Amino acid sequence: MYLWTHGLNLAGLSLLIGISGIAFALSLGLWQKLSTRWSLRRLVTLTFVLEICLVFSVGIFTTIPGMALFPATDALTVASTGSLVLAAGCIGLFNGLYNAFFWTTQRTLFIQQLGQNDTGKQYGNFQIFVTLFLKVGIVTGGFLLENGGFIWLLALSAGLSAAANSWLARSEHSNSSLHSQIININTQKSLGYSDGRGSRPAFAIDGIFLYLESHFWTLSLFLVVKQDFTRLGIAVVLLALGFAVMFFIIKNRIDHLAIERLYRYAVFLYVMSWLLRFTLSDELQGSVLLITLLFITFFSSFFRLAFNKRFFDVARYEGNVQYLLVKSYSSQWYLGIFFITLGMVLFLQPVATASALQLIYLAAAALSLTYLRYKDAPAGND
Numbered sequence: 001m002y003l004w005t006h007g008l009n010l011a012g013l014s015l016l017i018g019i020s021g022i023a024f025a026l027s028l029g030l031w032q033k034l035s036t037r038w039s040l041r042r043l044v045t046l047t048f049v050l051e052i053c054l055v056f057s058v059g060i061f062t063t064i065p066g067m068a069l070f071p072a073t074d075a076l077t078v079a080s081t082g083s084l085v086l087a088a089g090c091i092g093l094f095n096g097l098y099n100a101f102f103w104t105t106q107r108t109l110f111i112q113q114l115g116q117n118d119t120g121k122q123y124g125n126f127q128i129f130v131t132l133f134l135k136v137g138i139v140t141g142g143f144l145l146e147n148g149g150f151i152w153l154l155a156l157s158a159g160l161s162a163a164a165n166s167w168l169a170r171s172e173h174s175n176s177s178l179h180s181q182i183i184n185i186n187t188q189k190s191l192g193y194s195d196g197r198g199s200r201p202a203f204a205i206d207g208i209f210l211y212l213e214s215h216f217w218t219l220s221l222f223l224v225v226k227q228d229f230t231r232l233g234i235a236v237v238l239l240a241l242g243f244a245v246m247f248f249i250i251k252n253r254i255d256h257l258a259i260e261r262l263y264r265y266a267v268f269l270y271v272m273s274w275l276l277r278f279t280l281s282d283e284l285q286g287s288v289l290l291i292t293l294l295f296i297t298f299f300s301s302f303f304r305l306a307f308n309k310r311f312f313d314v315a316r317y318e319g320n321v322q323y324l325l326v327k328s329y330s331s332q333w334y335l336g337i338f339f340i341t342l343g344m345v346l347f348l349q350p351v352a353t354a355s356a357l358q359l360i361y362l363a364a365a366a367l368s369l370t371y372l373r374y375k376d377a378p379a380g381n382d
Contacts, residue, residue: 001222002145003091006062008084010353013219014343016088016095017211021336023096025187025329031104032183032325041165041174043105048161050098055157057094059150061087088343100328107324108178111315185322190329197314198373199323200330205370206307207331208338212364213300220280220357224289259309260376266306267371273299274365278358303371310376 008016034043144152168174194200273296280292315323346356 001218002141002150003058003062003087004219004222008087009346010219010356011343011346011350012084012088013215014339014346015085016092017215018336018338018340018343019089019092020096020099021207021211021332021334021339023093024100025096025332025336027097027100028104028325028328028332029186031101032185035105035108035178036183038177039175040171040178041168043101043178044168045165047098047101047105048165050094050101051161052154052158054091054094054098055154057091059154061091063150096332100332104324104328105178108321111312111321111324183321183325185325185329187329187333190326191333193326193330197375199314199326201370202307202374203327203330204334205331205367206327207335209364209368210331211335211339212360216357216360217277217296219353220277221293223354224280259306263306263310263374263376264372266303267368269299270303270371271365271368273303274361274368277361278365281354307371307374310374313376 003016004013034046038046140156141153144156193203276292276296276299280296311327342360351359
């Protein structure tokens with residue numbers, strides 16, 4: 001949203017996400033090599049360094065004279081197009097590098113901590129923890145951007161990274177490697193992977209949906225609150241509190257429920273969440289708007305809990321890190337292709353932001369039914 005206020009329109013945002021996905025996929029080979037040779041501390045330190053590079057690259061294209069983005073508009077000049085493409089490319093590159101090392105390391109550690117029948121509970125605990133701290137980060141970042149400027153955001157990010165790395169150094173596992181298993185997963189193997197569970201179509205769309213949920217949906221919220229960082233912070237905190245209360249009730253029970261039926265319900269609620277996004281407008285006010293946002297948040301989070309329980313259950317059965325990397329390669333390549341294509345279409349045929357988002361959400365509602373093909377046990381071929 002900070003980039004949006006500095007001129008990164010929907011076409012530029014799509015291009016940024018697409019380049020991020022390609023960079024993520026290309027980085028996974030390096031991650032495989034380093035994860036078996038480096039200590040956990042060094043691997044996490046590199047992740048923090050990449051995070052600071054990402055934040056710094058954002059600062060370059062928003063604060064340095066001559067590098068700043070042009071005002072957002074649907075009618076782009078050649079100069080503004082070049083500026084947007086350059087910014088989206090550089091920021092997307094660092095975003096992909098950082099996300100590859102952060103999320104792949106985090107998910108590998110998460111798999112290693114799982115018990116025999118607790119993936120739903122463990123992921124639920126993790127999701128509540130991350131959601132609450134993420135919202136605190138959004139509020140804090142919004143306050144700093146509104147009142148202190150970008151330099152304070154960079155300083156806080158660097159300080160937190162240094163503190164977290166110092167804390168990790170005291171861990172008894174910090175000097176051991178993430179795992180000793182030699183991994184040989186690449187793009188060709190991942191895109192050709194088939195397991196009879198419907199993993200391939202689910203992986204192909206999941207990266208696209210994750211970025212629609214985060215970047216595009218956050219943009220919709222930002223537009224609803226009149227592009228005000230403070231209001232956005234308040235909105236996400238209220239949604240986080242509502243989400244935490246509802247989610248806490250479910251996450252301790254999901255491992256003991258009929259998961260196949262529950263998963264189907266979760267997918268249909270996920271479809272409903274995209275239809276609700278399609279109907280959302282800044283004309284909704286007060287309690288109606290808040291209730292709509294709460295339903296969208298809960299339906300999406302409930303689906304994520306059901307989907308990730310299934311994913312981590314299968315990952316533990318299929319070979320842990322290998323299955324994780326297959327998903328990462330596949331989802332990132334497909335999201336990269338999708339969003340780069342979307343960005344090029346929006347560059348060549350500009351559409352009003354609100355209308356474009358509505359069309360994308362409507363298409364997402366139909367495409368999300370693909371998740372029904374993802375099975376918990378072998379059921380033929382993909």
